[in-house]
Amino acid sequence: MRGREFLEKLGFVDPKLVEEAGRRPRRARRRLWLGAAAAVLVLAFTASALLWPRGSGETPDPMGGVEAVALAAYPEMAPYPDENAFAGEDGAFDSDGFMEVFRAWRESQQAQLEQGADYAGSLSDFYAAALPVFLTGEEGENRVFSPLNVYFALGMLAELTDGESRGQILDLLGQEDMESLRSQAAALWNASYCDDGATVTILASSLWLREEVPFIQETLDTLAETYYASTYRGDLGSEAVNEALRAWINEQTGGLLEDQAADLTLDPDTVLALAATICYRTKWANEFREENTAPGTFHAPDGDVTCDFLHQSGTDTYYWGDRFSAIGRWLDDGGTMWFLLPDEGVSPEELLAGGEAAAFFLAGRDWEQSKRLIVNQALPKFDIAGEADLMEGLRALGVTDVFDSGRADFSPMTEAYEGIYVSQVKHAARVAIDEEGVTAAAYTVMDAAGSDMPPEEEVDFVADRPFLFAVTGPSGQLLFAGVVNQPV
Numbered sequence: 001m002r003g004r005e006f007l008e009k010l011g012f013v014d015p016k017l018v019e020e021a022g023r024r025p026r027r028a029r030r031r032l033w034l035g036a037a038a039a040v041l042v043l044a045f046t047a048s049a050l051l052w053p054r055g056s057g058e059t060p061d062p063m064g065g066v067e068a069v070a071l072a073a074y075p076e077m078a079p080y081p082d083e084n085a086f087a088g089e090d091g092a093f094d095s096d097g098f099m100e101v102f103r104a105w106r107e108s109q110q111a112q113l114e115q116g117a118d119y120a121g122s123l124s125d126f127y128a129a130a131l132p133v134f135l136t137g138e139e140g141e142n143r144v145f146s147p148l149n150v151y152f153a154l155g156m157l158a159e160l161t162d163g164e165s166r167g168q169i170l171d172l173l174g175q176e177d178m179e180s181l182r183s184q185a186a187a188l189w190n191a192s193y194c195d196d197g198a199t200v201t202i203l204a205s206s207l208w209l210r211e212e213v214p215f216i217q218e219t220l221d222t223l224a225e226t227y228y229a230s231t232y233r234g235d236l237g238s239e240a241v242n243e244a245l246r247a248w249i250n251e252q253t254g255g256l257l258e259d260q261a262a263d264l265t266l267d268p269d270t271v272l273a274l275a276a277t278i279c280y281r282t283k284w285a286n287e288f289r290e291e292n293t294a295p296g297t298f299h300a301p302d303g304d305v306t307c308d309f310l311h312q313s314g315t316d317t318y319y320w321g322d323r324f325s326a327i328g329r330w331l332d333d334g335g336t337m338w339f340l341l342p343d344e345g346v347s348p349e350e351l352l353a354g355g356e357a358a359a360f361f362l363a364g365r366d367w368e369q370s371k372r373l374i375v376n377q378a379l380p381k382f383d384i385a386g387e388a389d390l391m392e393g394l395r396a397l398g399v400t401d402v403f404d405s406g407r408a409d410f411s412p413m414t415e416a417y418e419g420i421y422v423s424q425v426k427h428a429a430r431v432a433i434d435e436e437g438v439t440a441a442a443y444t445v446m447d448a449a450g451s452d453m454p455p456e457e458e459v460d461f462v463a464d465r466p467f468l469f470a471v472t473g474p475s476g477q478l479l480f481a482g483v484v485n486q487p488v
Contacts (some may be wrong), residue, residue, distance in 0.1 A: 015292065018103070018316040019268075026130055027301075030266070047276075058150050065234050065235065065240025065241045065243070065244050066208070066232040066233060066234035066240070066241055066244045067211075067232065067233045067234060068230065068231075068232055069220070069231040069232060070220060070224055070230055070231045071230045072204070072205070072224060072228040072229060073228075074193070074195065074202065074228060074332075075190070076194060077105075077108045077109070077112070077193075077194065077195050078101075078104040078105040078107070078108035078109075078194050078196065079101075079105065079196055079197045080105050080196045080197050080199075081098055081101040081102050081105060083098070085097040097435060098403070100399075105174065105196060108196070109194065109196065112190055112191060112193055112194060113191055113196065113474055113475055114191070122174050122175075122184065123151065123173075123174065123184075123188075123424075124362050125174050125480075126147075126151060126172060126173055126174055127147050127358060127361075127362060127478050128355065128359070128362065129172070129397055130150065130187050130393075130397065131147070131352060131358045131361070131481055132353055132355075132357075132358070133359060133393045133396055133397060134150075134351040134388070134393050134427075135348075135352055135468075135481060135482065135483050136349045136352050136353065136389065137176060138386075138388075139301070139349070140300075140301035140302060140485050140486075140487055140488075141386065142384035142385070142386050142482070142483060142484055142486055143386055143388070143429075143482055143483045144384060144385075144386060144429040144430070144431050144480060144481070144482030144483075145388075145427055145429055145480070145481065145482070146278055146429070146478050146479060146480050146481075147478045147479075147480075147481060148188070148192065148203075148278060148473075148477050148478060149203075149276055149277070149278045149479075150390075151173065151188075152185065152188075152189070152203055152205065152227060152276045152387075153275075154169050154172065154173060154207075154275040154399070155173065155181055155185045155226075156205060156207075156227050156229065156274050156276060157169055157221060157274065157402065157422075158170060158173070158178065158181060158478055159178070159219060159222055159223055159226075159227075159412065160219065160272075160410055160412060160413040161399075161402060161408070161409055161410055161412065161413075162409045162410075162411050162412050163409040163411075164407070164409070165401040165402050165407070165408050165409040165410070166178075166400050166409070168398050168399045168400060168401055168402075169396060169399055169402075172397050172398055172399055173475060175370075182222070182226050185226050185227060186225075186226050188475075188477065189203050189226075189227065189228065190279075191475040191477075192475060192477060192479075194333065194474075198331040199281065199282045199332065200279060200280065200281040200282075201278070201279070201280045201281075201282075201333070201473060201479075202252070202277075202278070202279045203227075203228070203276070203277070203278050204228065204230075204276070204277045204278075204279070205223065205227045205228060205229035205230070205274075205275065205277070206229055206230045206231070206232060206248060206253045206274075206275045206405070207220065207223060207229055207230070207231045207232070207273070207274055207275075207277045208231075208233075208234070208236060208245060208271065208272060208273040208275070209231065209232070209233045209234075209236075209272050210219070210233070210234075210235075210236045210268075210271050210272060210273070210282060211234055211235055211236075212235045212287070213271060213272075213414060214414060215272075215413055215414045216412060216413060216414060216415065217327060219412050219413055227276070227488060232244070234344065236266050236268075236270040236271070236272070236273065237265075237266045237267055237268030237269065237270050238268075242264070242265045242266060244259045245264065245266065245273070245275070246262070246264050247276065248275065249261045249264070249277065252277040252279055252345045253277055253279055254279055254281070256343045256430060257428060257429075259385075259429060260385065260387060260428035260429075260430065261428070264426075267423065269423075270423075271420050272413065272420075274324055278479065279389075280322075280471070280479055280480075281419055282331045282332050282333040282335065282437065282438070283331070283332045283436055283437035283438075284291075284329060284330070284331065284332065284436065284437050284438075285329075285330035285332045286312070286314075286329075286330065286333060287435055287436055287437070288310040288312050288434075288435040288436075289292060289312070289435070290435050291312070292311040292312065293308050293309065293310055293311065293381070294308070294309060294311065294437060295307065295308055295309070295376065296308075296309040296380070296464060297369065297464060298380050298464050298465070298487050298488075299464055299465040300465075300466070300485060300486050300487075301466065301485055301486075302486070305486065305487070305488055306488075307380045307381060307487045307488045308380070308381070309378045309379065309381070309464075310377070310378070310380075310381060310433070310434070310435060311377065311378055312377045312380045313374060313375070313376045313377065314374065314375070315372060315373070315374055315375075316370055316372070316373070316374075316375040316377075317365070317370050317371070317372055317373075317375075318369050318370065318372075318373045318375050318459050319360070319369060319370045320369050320370075321360060321367075321369060322355055322356070323342060323343050323346045323350070323351060323354075323356060324340050324341060324342050324343060324346070324351055324357075324360070325340075325341050325343075325459075325461060326338060326339060326340040326341065326360060326367075327339050327375060327377065327461050328364070328365065331437075331438070331471075332437075333474050334472045334473075334475070335471065335472050335474050335479070336364065336365075336471070336472050337433070337438055337469060337470070337471050338360075338361060338364070338469060338470045338471075338472070339379060339461070339463055339467060339468075339469050340357055340360060340361070340467060340468040340469070340470075341421040341461065341462075341465070341467045342465075342466070342467065342468075344465075347466065348466050348467065348468045348483045349483075351468065352468070352483075354438070357468050361472070361478060361481065362478070364472060364476065364486070368442030373457060373459050373461070374457060375458075375459055375460075375461055376458065376459070376460045376461065376462075377461050378461070378462040378463065378486070379433070379459070379463050380433075380463060380464070380487040381432075381433060381434050381487065382433060382484055382487035382488070383430070383431075383432035383433075383488075384430065384431055384432070384482070384486070384487070385428070385429065385430040386428070386429055386430075387426065387427065387428040387429075388426075388427050388428075389422070389424075389426055389427070390424040390425040390426070390427045391403060391422075394425065402422045403421055403422050403423075404421060404447075405419045405420075405421040406419075408421040408422070409418060413440035416452050429480075429482070431469070431480060431482055438471065455461040463484075466483065466484060466485045467483075467484055468481070468482070468483050468484075469481070469482055469484065470482075
């Protein structure tokens with residue numbers, strides 16, 4: 001008897017991961033890497049005037065041009081058991097051995113997930129405000145970003161600032177003070193983290209310091225303890241450090257953004273830079289059959305295009321609103337990828353501007369207008385990428401002082417250096433889906449269904465025109481969101 005069959009006979013299925021209406025039990029996960037998502041947010045800071053000459057000495061280090069001041073140590077997690085390791089040559093299955101390892105894995109996973117429950121809800125206002133700002137503005141283009149990744153980068157930025165600069169960030173993130181922000185960030189980090197050999201969700205952070213500028217150690221300690229941030233020092237803006245930063249980003253995102261990061265550089269006047277990444281790897285809980293994939297027509301804004309559509313039919317929950325329909329596909333880590341299809345004549349931008357898209361993604365399976373039906377799904381395979389500057393978006397959300405050299409307050413980071421301000425904010429992202437799962441990545445750089453009821457038994461959900469999507473993790477956090485206008 002295999003591990004999956006053994007667990008099903010025991011009824012060993014976590015009720016939190018089973019939909020009330022009768023979701024199928026999760027399959028035992030193979031160690032094969034079938035789906036991924038990643039994002040990175042990098043903030044770089046420039047000073048309005050240079051107060052120190054560059055250092056003349058070179059510090060040897062393992063990453064070429066930088067010195068590792070501190071390296072983050074991630075929590076240890078029990079590995080997910082490999083079923084094949086418990087199968088004998090005679091076909092017998094060591095159920096006792098499997099269960100021992102499985103229970104250790106399950107306890108480790110639950111300990112991580114339970115740490116974010118008290119703080120997840122307070123992010124709703126931030127997500128609702130950020131989605132229309134960062135997903136609109138380029139009519140007809142594909143767009144994608146990671147709300148949770150942006151949250152963590154802004155949290156780290158709050159640690160580096162003070163006064164009104166910090167207050168504006170706290171207001172955007174919905175926190176009254178730094179203690180509540182740190183509690184929330186720590187809980188969300190741990191609730192999101194998973195590295196068990198079957199699923200990976202790692203939020204990585206780093207701080208890059210100009211080698212001759214003194215910095216306050218207490219701030220570095222807080223970043224390490226709360227955000228698991230490693231710290232590096234070097235000649236910021238030099239090619240050696242630029243290569244090291246790109247290498248760090250590519251390592252943390254599994255190389256998914258190698259093309260986007262290829263031209264990433266820091267200005268020679270950069271005083272410090274901040275980077276935050278999220279790498280997320282999982283697969284569909286119920287994969288699409290490759291033999292059911294067939295070409296079809298996608299009605300893009302610039303004209304019809306032909307692309308491959310993934311097809312699957314079965315009992316599922318169908319959701320609808322006044323101007324859209326939606327479905328959610330379970331991911332093997334307990335998360336969900338949502339597909340929101342605007343009604344004919346309604347654009348994704350209209351749903352974002354009206355707040356319906358954010359309201360649905362945040363409600364998820366608690367959305368009231370839903371029904372269990374036979375849903376015939378047709379989703380286009382897509383691989384989309386895009387780049388954007390988030391500076392104006394952050395200004396629109398109320399974070400303004402950090403971009404002004406005369407108003408930005410970075411005293412918690414260094415008291416000796418004046419005129420530090422955020423001089424660039426770049427974000428790049430990529431998301432793809434196929435029969436096996438989801439692949440996505442993103443980075444940001446800052447320098448310094450209609451209103452009618454669905455049919456009774458069966459409905460077609462054909463995403464053959466521009467639509468929105470979101471990926472939520474097992475703790476319910478909004479990891480990625482985007483708009484697909486051109487699947488190919």
